Amino acid sequence: MLFLGLAFSIIIIFLGYKLFYAERQISSLIKQLSVINKNKSGGKITIGLSNKKIELLAEEINETIVIRKQSEAERMKVENDLKQTIANMSHDLRTPLTSIIGYLQFLKLDELSENEKKEYLEIAEHRAKSLEKLLNDFYELSLIESLDYEINMEKLNINKILQEIILGRYADFAERDITPNIEITSNTLYVMAEKKSLERIIENLLSNAIKYGKDKIDICLKEEKGGMLLTFSNTFTSLTEEDMENIFDRFYMADKTRSGRGTGLGLAIVKGLVEKMNGTISSDIKGDMFNIYCSFQIIN
Template sequence: MFKRGIRRQIVLHYFFVVFLALLLVEVIFLFAIRAYYYDSIFGHIKNHVEVVTDFVGGRSDTEENVSQELLNTFKLDKTQYEILDDQGNVLINSTGFESDRRVQTSDLPQALAGDIGRWVGRETTTGEQVMAVSKKFQLSGENVYVIRYVTSLKGVNEKLFTITLLAALIGVAVLAVVFIFSVGLANSIVRPINNITQVSAQLAKGRFDKRVKGNYRYELGELASTLNYMAEEIVRTNQVKDDFISSISHELRTPLTSIKGWSETLNMGDYDPEETRVGMRIISKETERLIGLVEEILDFSKLQQNEMKLVMNRVNLREILQEIMLNVWAKGEQKQVHLKLEAEELPYFVQGDANRLKQVFLNIVDNAVKFSHENSWIFLTLQKENGFISVAVQDTGIGISEEHLAKVRDRFFQADHQHGGTGLGLAITQQIVELHHGEMVMQSELGVGTTVTVTLPAAEDEEPEEELSSYTEEGPEDEKEVI
């Protein structure tokens, strides 16, 4: 009826759980009803037997007189009584027929032991199910006898059968309702899953305009929202990738055009020495620019594949920042942008890769110079507190809008395409800082300026054996750590 799948599993599991629970309840109910009826019959006969034994107990009459008096006074409808000796032989019964049979049921030993015996079973002669209740008594204070009442359970069993049939019909009706409900429940789960599966198949074929439609609840709603978000992110990533390809193509074409043009010019001959120097200077500059672009792309690829290795040493952040200020001094002079380092006379050592940390801060400071106004200042602040060293680079440039600030560290994202670049610089910077177990926080306001703060764990304070001109304090080979 159902093909293999989640719908079938839900229906079967739900149906069988309810079926087993219902079966257990009905079995307990039927046993309780049967016990109630049987106990009621036993209680009624037991009370009657106790009255009878109290009446005949201790009397000196003969068995015949006692039997006749019991028959006239203490008879029960649809119940026969018997008087047995202590061996189980039937001496007298209410039918009036002599019997030579011997009673061997379990109620007799119970009665002889002083209890009220009870036995439920089938009569050997008729095969009918009966209940026997027995209790001993004495005549003349000497002879021990057992009075035994036997009643048929046919009527009770017929009622129990009717109740059982009615309970079974109710159970079937309940299972039918449960089956219909479970099918509806399964469909409410499977249909959204089928819809989500179809949309996923379309997305796998490259149709990223497809979305999961429908207001689904709970986990299915979360799954649909996640799939739609994934599709939107794929579209955005593809757009960013296309923009990156367009941007990097332009970035590569510009220096290559300059190199090609000057190479052809120098190759033609008839040039003066000054023109040669200018051409070679431009070729060298554009070549360095190309190398920087390629290295940036390679660094990003290594970070994405977790292949970037860091050579860890004790690094002096003050000397790194001082060297970076010298590197960007010429670029800052062109825009009349001034840089100032503010730091107390403290050791600012961290455990890290000096070259990669220089790459981090060079990128941050270079961006600050690039987006600063003319005749402005950039402040580099070093602070050490609670086992961490923070470097804040603050400018008063064009700033970043709140919308772009959340995305500026995403790969390939460019807030300002006019200044060029691959859009990978801050993404690489972020990941390098994280590899050093640090944190980079950006605060910016459009038209006011930007502050980038990098916080790194401070290295344990150690006194260097001698003043080093390098920004790294290298120890023995076995103290270096490569991660």
């Protein structure tokens, strides 16, 4: 009996110690969490190694802290991107609006000749159309980036669509005095895409090359690794690593003066449409050529 009583006492003392130690660990967890939450830091919980369940709890808490920190960083990035978008849009809206208002005020002057009035009216109309394009592009991009934007996919012959769009831009090439180097595979390539969206992608990439290309434009469509690769390349005057990192961002322009040659939304629209249709898009610089690569899976 004495032995049983002694054994029972030892067990009670051991369990009491385990409970006391567990309570200390839990109190430590609460205190550390309180400090982390108060300071809004990304620190992690530390504990002893005697209780597996408390260890697992601490690991889960630490994982939650990491996720919260990542979410906070993403939220800050979204807020900064939104602020930058609003700032850029405000600038790009204000520029044509100020010009339109200025020329309309000129038109009120009595001493203007009819020719001058006609000239000022044409300039104001041109600025108004630029403003309309900016608003239309921004509206389109906002729709594309919405979660409920619908894409009606169908089987499309991308060779045919590309050829038709290139032929339709012949006058633009002639105006820039550029003869494009065109390489389109003889194999007919079919992709699953929405026709109007695929046409918009090609139109925007072609417009970008024509608008900013210095003196040479290459267009290539080929089959690669079970998919198709569409490449638009053009010589350029000045692009930096920063430009490459941000080229598909909303309102981003390599021209820091924002001189009005574009809205800064064309490539953002392209990226949004490509990704909506399960494609990929990227860019790089090789030698004196700026390249944009667009790829989709080929279907039979």
